[in-house]
Amino acid sequence: MSTIHTNDAANTITRMLEMGLAPYLLSSALLGVVAQRLVRKICPFCVTTYQGAEGGVDIPLLSEQTLSYGRGCSRCNETGYSGRLGIFEVLPFSDTVREMVDQSASAYRIRQEAIREGMDTLAMDGLAKILDGITTVQEINRVLGKNWSQDLCLPTSTAPST
Numbered sequence: 001m002s003t004i005h006t007n008d009a010a011n012t013i014t015r016m017l018e019m020g021l022a023p024y025l026l027s028s029a030l031l032g033v034v035a036q037r038l039v040r041k042i043c044p045f046c047v048t049t050y051q052g053a054e055g056g057v058d059i060p061l062l063s064e065q066t067l068s069y070g071r072g073c074s075r076c077n078e079t080g081y082s083g084r085l086g087i088f089e090v091l092p093f094s095d096t097v098r099e100m101v102d103q104s105a106s107a108y109r110i111r112q113e114a115i116r117e118g119m120d121t122l123a124m125d126g127l128a129k130i131l132d133g134i135t136t137v138q139e140i141n142r143v144l145g146k147n148w149s150q151d152l153c154l155p156t157s158t159a160p161s162t
């Protein structure tokens, strides 16, 4: 297992190719690629809920939802958070993805194919963890950038990066 810092799983593949790894080595040696971010979990002792729009959340999918945050208490040193949790994006090397890697397809195209095949992106996992009351919108904004929700409206709204 090895760690490369990139924005998402598909970019990890192209980064490895840029580092000089032959595409056939990459596609035959790897089962897949994982991207991960660590977010703080809401403190269970002071967790409370609010309506997205009333809390100033202007993300369409979330503004109508009941969301959670930690008010802050003695158990969490008034931070509202306790512990950490990973959010993940797992990109399995299907036959199609393998072929695309062999042909040095762009990270954008590999990513679109993986999503078409059912990959949950970091943004989707982040959204799930927000709706489950495990972490806050602010934490997902912090680790994914405040425009992360645009990544949920796939595939046509995302501009190719390479």
Ligand SMILES: [Zn+2]
Pocket: 043, 044, 045, 046, 047, 070, 071, 072, 073, 074, 075, 076, 077, 078, 079, 080, 081
């Ligand atoms: Zn607390």
